[in-house]
Amino acid sequence: MALSSVLNSDRIAALMELDDDGSDFFADLVEMYLEEFEVARAAIRTALDTGDQKVVGSTAHRIKGSSGNIGADRMAELCSELEAAAMAPEMTNGRELFSRIENHVPELLAALGKYRSR
Amino acid sequence: MSRIRILVVDDEPGQRLTISKLLESHGYQVDQAPSCAGALDEARASRPDLAVVDYLLPDGTALDLLPRLREMVAELPVVILTAHGSIDLAVRAIKEGADQFLTKPVEFPTLLVIVQRLLESYRDRQKLQASRTRQARERFDPFPGASPLIRKLEADARRVAASDSPVLIHGETGTGKTILARWLHENGPRAEESFVDLNCSTLSKEFLETELFGHEKGSFTGAIGSKPGLLEVAHRGTAFLDEIGDIDVHVQPKLLKVLEEKRYRRLGAVADRFTDIRLIAASHQDLTELVRNKAFRGDLYFRISTIPLTVPPLRERVDDIPVIARILLDRLAADIGRSELTLSQGAEKALREYSWPGNIRELRNVLERGAILSERNMLVPSDLRFESQPAHGFATLDTSLSLAENERRYVETVLAEENGRVETAARRLGLSRNSLYLKIKKHGIVLSRRAAT
Numbered sequence: 001m002a003l004s005s006v007l008n009s010d011r012i013a014a015l016m017e018l019d020d021d022g023s024d025f026f027a028d029l030v031e032m033y034l035e036e037f038e039v040a041r042a043a044i045r046t047a048l049d050t051g052d053q054k055v056v057g058s059t060a061h062r063i064k065g066s067s068g069n070i071g072a073d074r075m076a077e078l079c080s081e082l083e084a085a086a087m088a089p090e091m092t093n094g095r096e097l098f099s100r101i102e103n104h105v106p107e108l109l110a111a112l113g114k115y116r117s118r
Numbered sequence: 119m120s121r122i123r124i125l126v127v128d129d130e131p132g133q134r135l136t137i138s139k140l141l142e143s144h145g146y147q148v149d150q151a152p153s154c155a156g157a158l159d160e161a162r163a164s165r166p167d168l169a170v171v172d173y174l175l176p177d178g179t180a181l182d183l184l185p186r187l188r189e190m191v192a193e194l195p196v197v198i199l200t201a202h203g204s205i206d207l208a209v210r211a212i213k214e215g216a217d218q219f220l221t222k223p224v225e226f227p228t229l230l231v232i233v234q235r236l237l238e239s240y241r242d243r244q245k246l247q248a249s250r251t252r253q254a255r256e257r258f259d260p261f262p263g264a265s266p267l268i269r270k271l272e273a274d275a276r277r278v279a280a281s282d283s284p285v286l287i288h289g290e291t292g293t294g295k296t297i298l299a300r301w302l303h304e305n306g307p308r309a310e311e312s313f314v315d316l317n318c319s320t321l322s323k324e325f326l327e328t329e330l331f332g333h334e335k336g337s338f339t340g341a342i343g344s345k346p347g348l349l350e351v352a353h354r355g356t357a358f359l360d361e362i363g364d365i366d367v368h369v370q371p372k373l374l375k376v377l378e379e380k381r382y383r384r385l386g387a388v389a390d391r392f393t394d395i396r397l398i399a400a401s402h403q404d405l406t407e408l409v410r411n412k413a414f415r416g417d418l419y420f421r422i423s424t425i426p427l428t429v430p431p432l433r434e435r436v437d438d439i440p441v442i443a444r445i446l447l448d449r450l451a452a453d454i455g456r457s458e459l460t461l462s463q464g465a466e467k468a469l470r471e472y473s474w475p476g477n478i479r480e481l482r483n484v485l486e487r488g489a490i491l492s493e494r495n496m497l498v499p500s501d502l503r504f505e506s507q508p509a510h511g512f513a514t515l516d517t518s519l520s521l522a523e524n525e526r527r528y529v530e531t532v533l534a535e536e537n538g539r540v541e542t543a544a545r546r547l548g549l550s551r552n553s554l555y556l557k558i559k560k561h562g563i564v565l566s567r568r569a570a571t
Binding site: 020069 | 130131132133135136139140143174201222223226
């Protein structure tokens with residue numbers, strides 16, 4: 001299956017239109033997303049260590065939503081896979097899916113950085 | 119008038135802010151909450167016109183929240199958003215009363231179109247509900263005639279219609295205060311919203327309070343369910359309170375709070391609610407006199423009397439009476455299936471000479487009674503039965519009647535005015551007592567007295 005694009009350019013254009021009133025809404029939103037993402041990454045890491053599937057699932061769900069909101073489609077997709085795995089009676093590939101999320105972070109930050117510096 | 123308010127409920131701040139920003143950029147006023155509990159607090163305080171709610175919240179789901187929101191704002195349109203895009207959940211949400219179910223991340227144009235459609239349909243439902251709360255009444259021109267007094271009223275009313283300030287209409291009973299209030303609503307900034315009216319003189323303090331402010335379930339014996347008050351139904355529209363001078367002094371501060379803070383509390387409720395109304399009040403009494411007698415609060419009087427309008431009584435615009443009578447007769451003819459209804463010259467003269475204590479309402483009653491009881495299309499003075507005596511003695515002289523009939527009616531009128539006292543009536547008629555007795559006998563007049571002489 002083809003991977004989603006790192007960023008959804010249509011979504012980002014729609015978000016940037018909300019800056020028309022002179023605010024830095026998009027930049028603030030990305031800032032907020034990255035802060036939340038860091039907290040969520042730490043929470044998932046701990047939950048994987050303690051085997052708390054429920055927290056893994058709910059945190060991945062939350063990050064899936066906020067990733068989709070800022071147009072981070074590939075991150076949303078990776079989080080969705082982790083959420084689905086956590087819903088299974090016994091999660092077997094949680095660490096592998098999480099490492100895919102971790103590995104995607106630099107690419108996402110680089111892509112977001114291009115928009116933030118515009 | 120306040121802007122349309124939308125409540126956005128999502129625990130994820132980024133998504134909550136995005137939707138809020140989108141809606142604000144399209145002119146909506148947005149209140150935000152991160153949880154079910156927060157949403158209920160916001161709804162109570164701000165009375166939203168629509169809610170956009172994320173399905174999964176820290177203290178429950180949107181389906182748990184939905185009925186509780188609608189307890190506060192009846193029929194509130196609710197859009198549920200979810201990152202779980204399952205069909206089963208969507209079906210369940212719609213079955214349980216959600217108006218729309220959208221998958222996140224929501225497309226901005228889709229959300230905006232849905233919000234706009236739901237608001238339009240919500241407003242239509244509110245208007246329908248408002249129309250059910252008032253008696254069906256025909257539209258009527260509030261400024262019939264050409265007298266200087268009515269022309270001045272029209273000029274004043276046109277000047278103030280566009281304002282959003284309270285209006286106080288003063289006028290005797292039956293002068294058309296309600297019709298004027300409705301006209302002001304329909305020609306004002308809230309014309310597309312609800313118009314709700316209530317006559318305060320006919321209700322007890324307790325009943326008036328529940329009618330105005332609504333009540334919660336169990337707030338008094340017989341309150342088997344909660345009910346919104348008229349001020350709630352009139353949200354964003356106009357509330358017309360007729361005979362406001364009759365509002366109990368203990369209810370008056372609550373009404374003042376609605377005007378000053380846009381807040382009120384249902385009977386039995388513990389928290390305030392929000393409502394945004396334009397108040398039009400009316401009274402036949404001199405409210406300044408009531409203020410002096412401490413029967414009406416001075417602060418409330420000053421708040422409602424920003425724009426005073428006076429509807430003149432019919433007796434002060436006699437030349438308008440034939441015009442108004444013709445309008446009423448046209449309507450009556452259509453109602454009772456006559457090709458037309460007109461007035462004889464004598465009937466028109468009688469109408470002009472009568473004092474009309476009940477004003478246009480009384481005129482309509484007199485004409486309606488005359489039209490129904492008469493088989494002719496032209497009403498003559500004998501068809502007109504006035505509710506009190508004519509203003510200037512024997513006003514209903516009708517040349518179409520015989521001399522004997524006119525004499526009978528003349529004698530009868532004078533006797534009635536003298537309360538059956540033969541001696542004083544005879545003196546006024548220029549007759550001896552015996553001559554008057556003979557005429558009473560001749561015409562078969564029954565003497566009635568309220569007090570013996």
